[in-house]
Amino acid sequence: MKRTKRIKIGLVLIAVPGYSETFFRNKIHGLQANGIEVVLFVNDFKRDEDNLGCKVISAPDFSKGVLKTVITSLWLIVKALFIQPKKNYNYFWLERKDGISVKNCVKHIIRHQYVFSESLDWLHFGFGMLAIDRENVAKAIGAKMAVSFRGSDLYLSPLKHPGCYSRLFTKPVKYHVLSLSMQETLTAYGISKTMVWVIPPAIDVNFFNKTHGEDALPGLNFLTVARLHWKKGLEYTLEALALLKNKGLVFHYFIIGTGDQYERLVFAAHQLGLKDSVTFLGKLTPKEVRAYMAQSDIYLQYSIQEGFCNAVLEAQAMGNLCVVSDAEGLPENVLHNKTGWVVPKRQPQALADQIQDILALPDSKKEGIRNQAVNRVQTKFRLEHQERDFYDFYSELRVNG
Amino acid sequence: MTSKPAVAIYSGDIPGTTFIERLVLGLALSGQRVYRFGFLKAPVAYPKTVKVVGYRNTKIGKGLHLLQYTLLLILFRYKDKRQLDKFLKETATHLTRAKVKAYPVLWHRPEVFHVQWAKDLNNWMWVQSFGMKLVLSLRGAHINYSPIANDKLAAMYRAHFPKVDGFHAVSKAIAQEAEGYGALKARIAVVYSGLNLEALEAEKLDGSSVFEMVSVGRSHWIKGYHYALDACKQLKHAGIPFKYTIIGAAHDIELLYQIKDLGLEDEVVLLKHTPFDRVQLLIRKASVLLLPSLKEGIANVVLEAMSLRTLVLSTDCGGMGEVINDGVNGFLVPIRNPKAIADKLIEIRALSNESKKQISNKAYNTVTEQHQLEQMVKGMQALYGDVLHNNGKGHHG
Numbered sequence: 001m002k003r004t005k006r007i008k009i010g011l012v013l014i015a016v017p018g019y020s021e022t023f024f025r026n027k028i029h030g031l032q033a034n035g036i037e038v039v040l041f042v043n044d045f046k047r048d049e050d051n052l053g054c055k056v057i058s059a060p061d062f063s064k065g066v067l068k069t070v071i072t073s074l075w076l077i078v079k080a081l082f083i084q085p086k087k088n089y090n091y092f093w094l095e096r097k098d099g100i101s102v103k104n105c106v107k108h109i110i111r112h113q114y115v116f117s118e119s120l121d122w123l124h125f126g127f128g129m130l131a132i133d134r135e136n137v138a139k140a141i142g143a144k145m146a147v148s149f150r151g152s153d154l155y156l157s158p159l160k161h162p163g164c165y166s167r168l169f170t171k172p173v174k175y176h177v178l179s180l181s182m183q184e185t186l187t188a189y190g191i192s193k194t195m196v197w198v199i200p201p202a203i204d205v206n207f208f209n210k211t212h213g214e215d216a217l218p219g220l221n222f223l224t225v226a227r228l229h230w231k232k233g234l235e236y237t238l239e240a241l242a243l244l245k246n247k248g249l250v251f252h253y254f255i256i257g258t259g260d261q262y263e264r265l266v267f268a269a270h271q272l273g274l275k276d277s278v279t280f281l282g283k284l285t286p287k288e289v290r291a292y293m294a295q296s297d298i299y300l301q302y303s304i305q306e307g308f309c310n311a312v313l314e315a316q317a318m319g320n321l322c323v324v325s326d327a328e329g330l331p332e333n334v335l336h337n338k339t340g341w342v343v344p345k346r347q348p349q350a351l352a353d354q355i356q357d358i359l360a361l362p363d364s365k366k367e368g369i370r371n372q373a374v375n376r377v378q379t380k381f382r383l384e385h386q387e388r389d390f391y392d393f394y395s396e397l398r399v400n401g
Numbered sequence: 402m403t404s405k406p407a408v409a410i411y412s413g414d415i416p417g418t419t420f421i422e423r424l425v426l427g428l429a430l431s432g433q434r435v436y437r438f439g440f441l442k443a444p445v446a447y448p449k450t451v452k453v454v455g456y457r458n459t460k461i462g463k464g465l466h467l468l469q470y471t472l473l474l475i476l477f478r479y480k481d482k483r484q485l486d487k488f489l490k491e492t493a494t495h496l497t498r499a500k501v502k503a504y505p506v507l508w509h510r511p512e513v514f515h516v517q518w519a520k521d522l523n524n525w526m527w528v529q530s531f532g533m534k535l536v537l538s539l540r541g542a543h544i545n546y547s548p549i550a551n552d553k554l555a556a557m558y559r560a561h562f563p564k565v566d567g568f569h570a571v572s573k574a575i576a577q578e579a580e581g582y583g584a585l586k587a588r589i590a591v592v593y594s595g596l597n598l599e600a601l602e603a604e605k606l607d608g609s610s611v612f613e614m615v616s617v618g619r620s621h622w623i624k625g626y627h628y629a630l631d632a633c634k635q636l637k638h639a640g641i642p643f644k645y646t647i648i649g650a651a652h653d654i655e656l657l658y659q660i661k662d663l664g665l666e667d668e669v670v671l672l673k674h675t676p677f678d679r680v681q682l683l684i685r686k687a688s689v690l691l692l693p694s695l696k697e698g699i700a701n702v703v704l705e706a707m708s709l710r711t712l713v714l715s716t717d718c719g720g721m722g723e724v725i726n727d728g729v730n731g732f733l734v735p736i737r738n739p740k741a742i743a744d745k746l747i748e749i750r751a752l753s754n755e756s757k758k759q760i761s762n763k764a765y766n767t768v769t770e771q772h773q774l775e776q777m778v779k780g781m782q783a784l785y786g787d788v789l790h791n792n793g794k795g796h797h798g
Contacts, residue, residue, distance in 0.1 A: 271695065
């Protein structure tokens with residue numbers, strides 16, 4: 001099939017992805033490199049953030065008082081009526097058909113008007129929650145609709161907001177998820193498997209590899225890179241390590257990341273008698289993260305909920321022995337007994353046992369696992385693959401399956 | 402009556418939490434003169450012996466309050482005001498706000514200034530320079546875990562605790578924690594929480610045939626609910642029919658996810674914060690009140706359940722072991738141990754009605770012996786008396 005025109009994609013995000021948000025940055029750069037034009041729609045945008053080489057359109061700010069909100073709303077209605085009347089007319093009736101009240105239709109028109117200004121081939125919502133109340137925008141502007149799901153918006157948001165995706169799941173949408181497990185979850189909602197593309201995260205394997213000369217730290221060192229969030233299962237991890245410490249194992253555990261559960265975790269370390277064996281390092285740069293990976297023996301990701309997890313890919317690429325939980329996408333990230341070990345979640349004793357078994361393995365076996373992990377990440381989770389997959393996703397040259 | 406000193410019970414807000422209000426009322430009804438300083442959150446109806454020196458938490462409310470006490474101090478106690486200003490300038494992070502709080506205290510000058518929350522202590526060290534005695538309550542989070550993750554707070558405690566005139570500890574365990582920050586043992590009085598038992602006088606209700614557990618408390622990690630849910634999974638695995646209600650944890654996404662993850666949707670209910678009479682009813686109907694906490698002073702809800710003759714299973718944390726004697730008047734299990742919780746629940750479920758009754762009667766007796774409101778008031782007054790009695794003994798520098 002010949003490409004007749006340049007594909008143009010509108011990517012809806014909360015904000016312009018910062019330097020550490022590698023997933024969206026890599027994706028945007030990859031698409032641009034393949035000749036796809038990207039327009040970003042964000043809620044909040046500051047001029048100096050624009051360094052991605054794409055157009056950025058921000059949503060109107062309705063937080064600046066009643067008068068400003070009224071004036072902005074009136075202006076947007078005028079725009080809707082006289083500049084984009086057809087798109088807005090379509091949108092209004094699509095919303096009405098879904099049973100949305102006239103008042104809410106008008107509200108939605110005002111709120112989503114900033115997306116109507118562009119002619120797009122695809123309108124892609126970066127998170128499931130961003131597509132809520134905008135289920136008809138893509139169709140109204142004549143674009144195809146795509147939605148990416150990450151772990152938390154697929155598994156946690158529906159618990160917080162029951163039925164939040166019920167309208168979305170009735171629409172012709174192409175979905176992108178990170179793992180087969182997530183694909184399964186979506187198909188359980190009645191969505192056709194062919195519409196759910198699994199494109200796992202990818203990492204820069206030239207950056208994350210063992211050729212940077214950092215030496216291992218003395219002693220036995222464990223490492224986790226994670227937000228200090230309950231879903232990362234760090235309290236269970238600490239409990240497992242406390243069991244090992246009680247058996248006389250001497251080690252140090254480094255945790256890289258910040259988050260709202262800091263107090264909980266420091267207290268757990270204190271109460272479990274691990275305060276001298278655990279260091280909370282806070283947020284570090286990718287170079288520093290790489291150095292800690294190079295210096296550690298075992299990488300732990302004993303999450304409660306996890307879409308896929310880039311950090312585990314990075315740790316594998318760095319030759320760490322990785323132990324992960326069986327949360328959602330993790331067993332696809334690490335293959336049990338091949339590229340690391342998978343332990344059922346919420347079972348500190350099982351994690352402790354697994355770590356003990358690993359420590360008792362002969363060096364040749366450990367080396368074998370390390371090599372298989374490095375090779376698998378190097379061949380299967382490269383940025384180039386992700387770029388190619390996304391290009392296929394939008395160009396529809398390939399059928400999912 | 403008039404010999405009783407004037408005491409300020411300071412919690413920052415008026416009214417404060419239930420147990421602080423219980424203390425205020427208990428003291429007032431015993432004839433103690435009580436000051437309540439702070440911002441007025443809601444209307445209060447105190448006995449005459451309580452003087453409320455409050456302000457509305459608005460710019461105008463605070464402005465008028467500050468103006469009134471600034472004028473009084475300038476006109477009648479100018480030297481004191483200057484001394485206080487100097488102190489506040491050196492220590493306060495927000496000077497005007499500090500003045501709004503401090504000026505009325507300097508003007509009324511109660512003999513004892515009793516700070517309820519340790520994190521506030523930094524703002525009140527100055528009262529000692531004006532002859533007031535400083536008493537601090539050692540309660541919950543402020544002592545049990547906040548200073549462990551917050552080095553600055555721990556340093557503040559270490560700097561000031563040795564200078565405080567008297568401490569009220571809600572349990573022996575929390576007194577020990579405070580000693581770790583330099584509180585002098587001789588200045589700590591353990592005064593257990595007192596309940597108004599007459600208000601809790603009620604017959605135990607027969608619940609349904611299903612084994613029902615209930616927990617009550619805000620949705621916070623320190624409450625250890627995720628361990629209780631892991632224990633529920635083990636119960637379910639053992640084929641035991643049960644129902645578990647957590648009051649006050651509705652919409653907690655961590656717990657919601659765990660319930661779904663463990664397939665406990667039919668057994669576990671999360672309820673939002675509920676008025677006390679309804680909570681009371683749910684406790685009375687439950688087979689067991691479960692307290693899976695990681696740390697507590699002494700949980701009031703346990704005392705309430707014991708007085709309502711509902712069996713209690715608690716983790717052995719903080720001061721809980723000072724109330725519950727395992728197998729005698731309730732049940733204790735180690736913290737962070739779902740298996741121990743599940744095993745103990747199975748054990749409780751298998752008890753004969755006679756044994757259950759015996760244990761709940763003993764629990765009731767413990768509360769009446771150890772946690773009467775009058776006891777708390779007397780204990781507190783003895784502490785104030787000690788503090789004032791030690792006047793001039795070089796108690797603090």
